[in-house]
Amino acid sequence: MPEPWLPLCKNEASPRFLGFGDTGDDVAALAGGVLALFTQQNLINQSFDSPSATFIEITVLRWLRELLGFTNPPVQDVMTVWDVGGVIAHGGTMSNTVAMMLAREHAAPGTMECGVTDPGRFAIVVPRGIGHYSVKSALAWIGAGSQLIEVDTAGFRYDLAKLERALAENQGRVMAVVAYAGDSRTQTIENLQGVHDVTRAADERIWLHADACWGLLCAFSDHLRHKIAGISGFDSVTVDPHKVMAVPHALSALLVRTPASLRTIASYSDLIMQEDFAFGQVTPFVGTKGWLSLKLWMLMRTHGRTGLAAMAEKRVANAQRFAALVDACPRTIRLHEPDLLAVAFLYLPVSYANATDHVSAIELVNHANRWIHERMLAEGIWHLHQFSIRDDAGILRKGATVYPLRFMAANPHIEAEHMTGVLDHAVALGQAWEASEHAEDRA
Ligand SMILES: Cc1ncc(COP(=O)(O)O)c(C=O)c1O
The missing domain is CATH 3.40.640.10 (Type I PLP-dependent aspartate aminotransferase-like (Major domain))
Incomplete structure (x- = not known):
């Protein structure tokens, strides 16, 4: 990857920064922000x-x-x-x-x-x-x-x-x-x-x-x-x-x-x-x-309602596409039906099927997903967000606290390759975690 101009700042506009926030980089809205500063x-x-x-x-x-x-x-x-x-x-x-x-x-x-x-x-x-x-x-x-x-x-x-x-x-x-x-x-x-x-x-x-x-x-x-x-x-x-x-x-x-x-x-x-x-x-x-408010006025005047509708629909459609990729992947499971831009999902270790009881099965999944997230932050190549949430739809066990990875479709530059790329990478990290766990068992 080319060296970032501001190495100590996040690059939210990167289509690899996929867990959090909006790029905020619409040209009309940015122009509105600059104009507002100048006009004081x-x-x-x-x-x-x-x-x-x-x-x-x-x-x-x-x-x-x-x-x-x-x-x-x-x-x-x-x-x-x-x-x-x-x-x-x-x-x-x-x-x-x-x-x-x-x-x-x-x-x-x-x-x-x-x-x-x-x-x-x-x-x-x-x-x-x-x-x-x-x-x-x-x-x-x-x-x-x-x-x-x-x-x-x-x-x-x-x-x-x-x-x-x-x-x-x-x-x-x-x-x-x-x-x-x-x-x-x-x-x-x-x-x-x-x-x-x-x-x-x-x-x-x-x-x-x-x-x-x-x-x-x-x-x-x-x-x-x-x-x-x-x-x-x-x-x-x-x-x-x-x-x-x-x-x-x-x-x-x-x-x-x-x-x-x-x-x-x-x-x-x-x-x-x-x-x-x-x-x-x-x-x-x-x-x-x-x-x-000038930023939003400029955005609305530039794109009109139809332009903004297209922007909204494209974002939601990207979330649906990512959800379909998660569903198709045998090692990942989705926690909810996406309504907007977010898709929260879990990596499921192969050993999940062998866990002896519900509690240790959830602990195993949480351990793997927290490890994946830590590695992602340390690597700085892809970004997904993470938080704790109750499994409210009963996907693994109703009411259990889980630590999913979250994808967010808030970047207009997201293409299919970014969605498959980040998911493949999360799965590869999950597999690396499993290999290291087994290595520990053998040691
Ligand atoms: C649902 C909801 N409400 C309120 C807020 C707070 O918004 P802000 O960060 O703009 O103060 C957030 C921020 O993530 C949010 O997700």
Whole structure:
């Protein structure tokens, strides 16, 4: 391989870097990022600080809302930032934190002024073992106490009967139910409509938050949109264009079903212009506010909805292709049906079949896969990601903790040879591990 220009940096654009993140190298989006740096607009205020950038940002937020199925007020009725129905944030962590603030104010209006008086009311429901840490951290950051009610899942989605039971058992305690339109591990998309219906039936006042950092991808395509059906019934939705749309870091948005709900978390200072379109009034945790949204505006203007739909469909199709390769390989096994870009799979050692009991069989598989991953990181030739996850679909043993390898189809330069290449390499490492294990046995 040629020497990298920046040897101490990862090369995310390489089609051998296949486990994590987005290349973020769309030319239009990159140009938007550079332009935003050069123009030095500050969206905290509008009139003198960001005369037109603010309106580009509003356009981007309205596009995103429309894509998710939220109703936008007619343009002529957008008279203030309170009519827009969303804010641009640095990343999904921040968007999720803003959502938790909204949930808190919804559960106990006026907490912004009075502080938390009864933390027992601020529990949130999350799917067991697959939630992202950001919502838990958010509860701590906003002083609501980290109270998570974890509900069992089946196939990486809420078990709806158990969700119903958890809501009944915790009546009056739950401020929000969080659902993942693409979780951080297998990127499985929740049954959003089902979660919505069960939650609303249990208690109309519970805030429904969808984390669609990954699931946003589906919103662009007529063929994929059905996967996120029901999302527009949620009170708030987090999207992360920097994860799925070739937009360079960082860019996220928090979108709300009812635009005026953002008023509940507004803060006032005479240092921020009290003018209709000053986003500083409506964006918690942020003072000076860079023009992050220009990257997405340039991307959307350049490719149009059809171009972005093609980008999304190609990525999902590549994940399906990789899944088929995993299925065809006798030494690998897939942990889930891929909904989006992720395919999590395990190398199965030959000796797996001879393991004497379930526990030692899982230990064997985990040992092999962790070794493969360590070797991959050390070699730096191919990259797949790894994490722990419960075998929720019962592929090896339901509920067992396993350490899969994860492929991610988030690179437009991925060709068939990269998919076969990385899989063959993982299998070759697995075989090398087995040979070394047997060598140890003989020693
Ligand atoms: C489902 C989900 N939500 C939120 C986040 C946090 O997003 P960010 O890293 O943009 O803050 C991630 C990050 O991987 C994620 O996978």
